[in-house]
Amino acid sequence: MADNDIKKVEPGEHKEVTRRQFITGVGGVGMGLALGGFLVKGFFLPEEVFAVPASEGYLLVDTKKCAGCETCMLMCSLVHEGVSNINLSRIQIIQNPFGKYPDDIAQQQCRQCPYPSCVDACPTGAMHVDTANGNIRTVDASKCIGCERCIEACPFTPSRALWNYEDKHAFKCDLCADTPYWNKEGGPGGVQACVQACPTKAITYTGELPVQSDVGYIVNLRNSHWATINFPTD
Amino acid sequence: MAIGGYVGKILYVNLTDKSTKEIPTADYEEWGGGHGMGSALFWDLVPDKTIDGFDPDNLVTFMASPFSGTLVPSSSGRTEVQGIGVQQYPIAWFTRSNFGGRFSGQMKFAGWDGIAVQGKSETPVWINVVNDTVTIEDASGLWGLNTHETQEEIWALVAGDKSVSDWWEISSSRDGGRTTQKPAVVCIGPAGENLNRNACLIHDAGNGGGQGGFGGILGAKNLKAISFIGTGSVPIADPAGLADLRLEIQDRFGYNVDNPTLETPVPALSGMYGLINGSPGYGPIMWTAAGAGRPQGCMGCFKNCRINTESGLGNGDQCVEGLYWSASGELIDQLAAVTLLDQVGTNVYDMVDAHPYLLNLYKMGVLGPGKAIPSDLPWDRYDSPEFIEAFTLAVANRTDIGADLADGLTRAVIKWGRWEEDTTSGLLPRPQWGFPEHYDPRLEVEWSYGSLFGDRDINEHGINWLVHWMPTVTAAVGQAPLMPAEELATRIAEGTGVGDPKGWDYSAEGIYTDAKAKAVAWHRHYTRFWKQSIGMCDWAWPMLINFNAGDDYDGATPTYEPLLFKAVTGTDMTWEQSLELGRKIWNLDRAIWVLQGRTREMEVYTNYVYDKPTDVPYFLPAIENGEWGYSICLGRTLDREKFDDFKTRFYKLEGWDSTTGWPTRAGLSELGLSEVADALDGAGKLGADGA
Numbered sequence: 001m002a003d004n005d006i007k008k009v010e011p012g013e014h015k016e017v018t019r020r021q022f023i024t025g026v027g028g029v030g031m032g033l034a035l036g037g038f039l040v041k042g043f044f045l046p047e048e049v050f051a052v053p054a055s056e057g058y059l060l061v062d063t064k065k066c067a068g069c070e071t072c073m074l075m076c077s078l079v080h081e082g083v084s085n086i087n088l089s090r091i092q093i094i095q096n097p098f099g100k101y102p103d104d105i106a107q108q109q110c111r112q113c114p115y116p117s118c119v120d121a122c123p124t125g126a127m128h129v130d131t132a133n134g135n136i137r138t139v140d141a142s143k144c145i146g147c148e149r150c151i152e153a154c155p156f157t158p159s160r161a162l163w164n165y166e167d168k169h170a171f172k173c174d175l176c177a178d179t180p181y182w183n184k185e186g187g188p189g190g191v192q193a194c195v196q197a198c199p200t201k202a203i204t205y206t207g208e209l210p211v212q213s214d215v216g217y218i219v220n221l222r223n224s225h226w227a228t229i230n231f232p233t234d
Numbered sequence: 235m236a237i238g239g240y241v242g243k244i245l246y247v248n249l250t251d252k253s254t255k256e257i258p259t260a261d262y263e264e265w266g267g268g269h270g271m272g273s274a275l276f277w278d279l280v281p282d283k284t285i286d287g288f289d290p291d292n293l294v295t296f297m298a299s300p301f302s303g304t305l306v307p308s309s310s311g312r313t314e315v316q317g318i319g320v321q322q323y324p325i326a327w328f329t330r331s332n333f334g335g336r337f338s339g340q341m342k343f344a345g346w347d348g349i350a351v352q353g354k355s356e357t358p359v360w361i362n363v364v365n366d367t368v369t370i371e372d373a374s375g376l377w378g379l380n381t382h383e384t385q386e387e388i389w390a391l392v393a394g395d396k397s398v399s400d401w402w403e404i405s406s407s408r409d410g411g412r413t414t415q416k417p418a419v420v421c422i423g424p425a426g427e428n429l430n431r432n433a434c435l436i437h438d439a440g441n442g443g444g445q446g447g448f449g450g451i452l453g454a455k456n457l458k459a460i461s462f463i464g465t466g467s468v469p470i471a472d473p474a475g476l477a478d479l480r481l482e483i484q485d486r487f488g489y490n491v492d493n494p495t496l497e498t499p500v501p502a503l504s505g506m507y508g509l510i511n512g513s514p515g516y517g518p519i520m521w522t523a524a525g526a527g528r529p530q531g532c533m534g535c536f537k538n539c540r541i542n543t544e545s546g547l548g549n550g551d552q553c554v555e556g557l558y559w560s561a562s563g564e565l566i567d568q569l570a571a572v573t574l575l576d577q578v579g580t581n582v583y584d585m586v587d588a589h590p591y592l593l594n595l596y597k598m599g600v601l602g603p604g605k606a607i608p609s610d611l612p613w614d615r616y617d618s619p620e621f622i623e624a625f626t627l628a629v630a631n632r633t634d635i636g637a638d639l640a641d642g643l644t645r646a647v648i649k650w651g652r653w654e655e656d657t658t659s660g661l662l663p664r665p666q667w668g669f670p671e672h673y674d675p676r677l678e679v680e681w682s683y684g685s686l687f688g689d690r691d692i693n694e695h696g697i698n699w700l701v702h703w704m705p706t707v708t709a710a711v712g713q714a715p716l717m718p719a720e721e722l723a724t725r726i727a728e729g730t731g732v733g734d735p736k737g738w739d740y741s742a743e744g745i746y747t748d749a750k751a752k753a754v755a756w757h758r759h760y761t762r763f764w765k766q767s768i769g770m771c772d773w774a775w776p777m778l779i780n781f782n783a784g785d786d787y788d789g790a791t792p793t794y795e796p797l798l799f800k801a802v803t804g805t806d807m808t809w810e811q812s813l814e815l816g817r818k819i820w821n822l823d824r825a826i827w828v829l830q831g832r833t834r835e836m837e838v839y840t841n842y843v844y845d846k847p848t849d850v851p852y853f854l855p856a857i858e859n860g861e862w863g864y865s866i867c868l869g870r871t872l873d874r875e876k877f878d879d880f881k882t883r884f885y886k887l888e889g890w891d892s893t894t895g896w897p898t899r900a901g902l903s904e905l906g907l908s909e910v911a912d913a914l915d916g917a918g919k920l921g922a923d924g925a
Contacts, residue, residue, distance in 0.1 A: 064528060065491075065528070066528070067514060067528060067529040067530050067531045067535075067538035068528075068530050068531060068542075069530075069531035069532065069533065069534060069535045069536075069538055070336070070533050070534065071305065071480075071531075071534055071535070071536065074303075074304065074305045074310065074533075074534055075305055075477065075480070077467070078305055078470060078473050078476060078477055079473065079474075079477055081467070082470065082473040083467035083468060083469055083470060083473070084303055084304045084305060084467065084468040084470055085343060085465070085466065085467040085468065086303075086339075086343070086413075086415065087343065087411060087412065087413045087414075087415070087465045088467065092414045094398070094399055094414050094415070096397065096416075097335075097385075097438035097439040097549060097550060098382055098386075098439055098546055098549060099542070099546055099549075100542075100543070100544055100545060100546040101526065101527045101528050101542045101543055101544045101546075102528070102544075104528075104530075104542045104546070104549070105528070105530075105542070106399070108414075157399065157400050158399070158400045158401045158414050159401060162401075163408070163412065165408070165409040165410065165411050165412065165465065166409075166467065168409060181473035181474045181477065182473075182474055182477055183474050183477070183478055193477070196481055197305070197477075197480060197481065197484070199484055199488060199491075199514075199531070199535070199536040199537070199538060200491050200514055200529065200538060201490075201491055201492050221492070223492055225491060225492060225493065225494055225497065226491060227501075227525075228497060228498065228501045228504065229491075229498070229501070229504040229508075229513045229514060229515060229516075229522070230501060230502075230504050230505075230515070230522035230523050230524055230525060231514075231515065231523050231525070231527065231528060231529065232523075232525050232526055232527075
């Protein structure tokens with residue numbers, strides 16, 4: 001099989017797609033502009049390359065509006081795990097207190113990749129596309145054997161697939177589809193805890209597939225009121 | 235016993251013998267957290283309360299609270315620091331400081347509700363806490379580094395990379411936890427190493443634990459830094475309830491950045507206007523990001539008052555930090571000046587009034603090359619960045635005039651023989667305990683009375699935002715006050731539970747009333763518990779009146795504090811119980827001050843407070859000529875006799891002996907502090923019941 005000869009895979013059959021196929025076919029798209037050659041190759045691939053149904057929802061962040069308060073992280077762990085622990089948050093905020101704006105704070109949310117390398121890498125189907133919840137890429141903890149291949153496979157740094165060292169299984173952003181400690185309805189079509197909790201309203205939700213690049217998951221949410229308090233809107 | 239909020243243990247470190255031990259948090263849970271626990275630990279672990287702050291036996295506590303590391307709005311990131319100070323005059327009281335950021339949160343994630351440090355190392359060390367693993371590390375390679383360099387070095391030592399950007403394993407075990415975060419470090423700079431009495435603690439860029447001189451105290455212990463990184467969880471009694479409360483409070487009382495209800499009418503003054511509406515980035519007050527920067531917040535904040543700049547200078551600095559020096563007129567110089575101050579680790583609050591005062595002495599011919607107070611610093615170029623750099627370094631390094639100023643401006647002025655003259659004329663407005671004037675002590679008296687009956691400038695703004703800043707800011711932008719004075723006072727009276735609006739009447743007579751005494755006492759008790767023990771940020775709590783919801787002015791206080799406490803800990807705490815616990819902590823502190831030498835006679839201000847009339851407009855609600863209004867309070871002094879009488883009534887209200895100001899057995903026993911009464915009795919300093 002040629003490197004770019006990716007067959008169509010239906011949900012539930014994703015384990016048939018090899019790691020090599022992922023990297024050459026779609027992972028390059030996910031990794032963005034840095035791998036321009038792969039991006040071009042991806043451009044010419046047939047529609048079948050999107051072998052799993054796209055997620056019906058995505059998180060976008062305004063990298064310049066985030067205040068680094070980590071409220072999203074506290075909220076994420078609270079509603080999902082019932083505890084407060086930024087290390088168990090599915091969105092990670094990383095900051096350098098001495099850094100220069102806008103490079104001082106980075107927001108690392110899961111991209112719900114169209115062709116998710118984490119799902120591809122999972123040998124048991126634990127990491128899967130949840131067709132009952134808007135095709136989110138998420139973990140069935142009961143199937144997770146703790147191999148961490150999903151974490152290794154995630155092309156982003158830090159990995160958006162995480163290891164829950166307390167409960168001993170992988171986990172990742174589910175757009176709040178499974179939030180046992182929240183009184184709101186989450187998931188695609190519902191609301192997301194980080195979006196709701198962000199005090200600067202720097203995270204938003206979209207049902208549209210973002211352009212598959214770093215900038216595709218960035219959005220400018222700053223209006224004229226932001227300028228009134230002397231922060232940039234460009 | 236609580237089922238959430240606490241993580242179970244307090245770390246005790248003895249630097250003399252390098253031993254450590256765990257103290258069960260449950261042993262101190264009755265004190266709530268933070269300050270209450272710190273005072274109780276100090277009481278138990280320091281038999282001689284009269285030791286000097288530099289004494290190795292001095293215990294320094296860094297306490298988190300049940301709210302640290304949780305989603306409680308603007309209550310997750312504060313750390314309360316306590317111990318015998320070295321800053322105040324004439325006696326350096328048992329005192330407190332407090333800093334924001336993420337230190338207390340990381341402490342909790344590492345599994346600790348606080349750390350208490352005692353003893354003195356023979357050589358420089360730093361304390362490294364990674365979850366349950368505590369090591370006392372050699373700091374010889376860190377000694378001499380500034381506060382920012384120190385933290386970067388520790389990040390590299392602990393995480394293997396000072397620019398952490400990926401998950402890193404916190405232990406050799408896969409299930410030992412992993413994080414993307416940098417260790418949270420509090421440290422001292424050269425000022426602390428030089429045992430300066432105005433040396434502060436610095437965490438991250440601009441979080442400073444300034445008052446008390448704890449930087450110098452850590453320097454005396456040869457303790458360069460404390461680092462925490464953790465991957466554990468903080469249990470929450472009612473997670474869904476806490477999530478709901480967070481969103482509700484944020485929605486009702488927060489500033490809606492996309493569609494604000496109350497927006498500054500003058501964008502250039504958005505920082506000042508933020509004192510009313512809490513808009514992001516308002517912390518520096520007098521300067522803004524000027525179009526290039528972002529707001530930045532402590533862990534879990536819903537206001538995010540600080541600013542990260544495109545230069546990286548001034549990150550995290552707010553309030554008086556951002557106002558350290560601005561003589562050049564260039565913001566970048568101003569930011570560079572305060573950043574240097576952060577890096578050397580000097581308390582801005584002891585220096586912000588120092589260089590203007592010293593410039594006056596220079597102009598008077600008293601100070602300068604070959605003068606009575608010799609100094610070769612470039613005073614003739616006061617408005618140049620070169621001046622403030624030289625001045626800042628001189629103080630930190632004890633060179634030139636810094637040799638005196640490193641012991642604090644107050645001690646320097648006393649040494650120079652100018653204290654009486656300059657605090658009488660008002661040239662040096664330092665009203666109590668050697669601290670600079672913060673708000674006018676002749677007028678805004680819950681601040682000045684609270685400071686005098688306590689141990690330091692109280693630095694508690696919950697009332698101040700409303701009574702002083704709201705009418706001041708609205709006047710500055712050409713608006714009418716957002717609420718009539720009588721309604722303002724009435725709402726505060728109702729929100730606090732004190733009941734009588736006259737508690738917030740700042741007229742020439744209103745500042746001596748029994749209603750005022752009750753208002754001052756409420757302030758002491760509320761802040762001791764909710765702010766200093768439970769870690770609720772001074773810039774957010776209490777929320778007695780809300781201006782961000784149109785005509786609905788109801789504040790979050792007193793409804794939400796007990797609800798939040800219940801959601802986190804699972805423990806019912808009524809408003810009245812919380813204030814009573816605050817009173818208990820306040821009384822324990824008072825007992826320590828009495829053992830240190832506090833007397834009624836000492837609780838007086840410097841002369842200018844009584845003798846120099848106010849001469850600039852200062853807005854406060856007041857009943858004048860029978861009508862409520864916002865007075866400009868001109869020509870006012872504090873009356874010695876009336877204040878003395880007020881003091882008598884305040885002592886009685888607090889259950890203290892009105893002739894000495896000392897707590898009594900009856901009063902202490904009522905609070906469950908009989909053993910404290912025994913200690914005072916043993917020292918011959920127990921107040922007489924009924925006196």
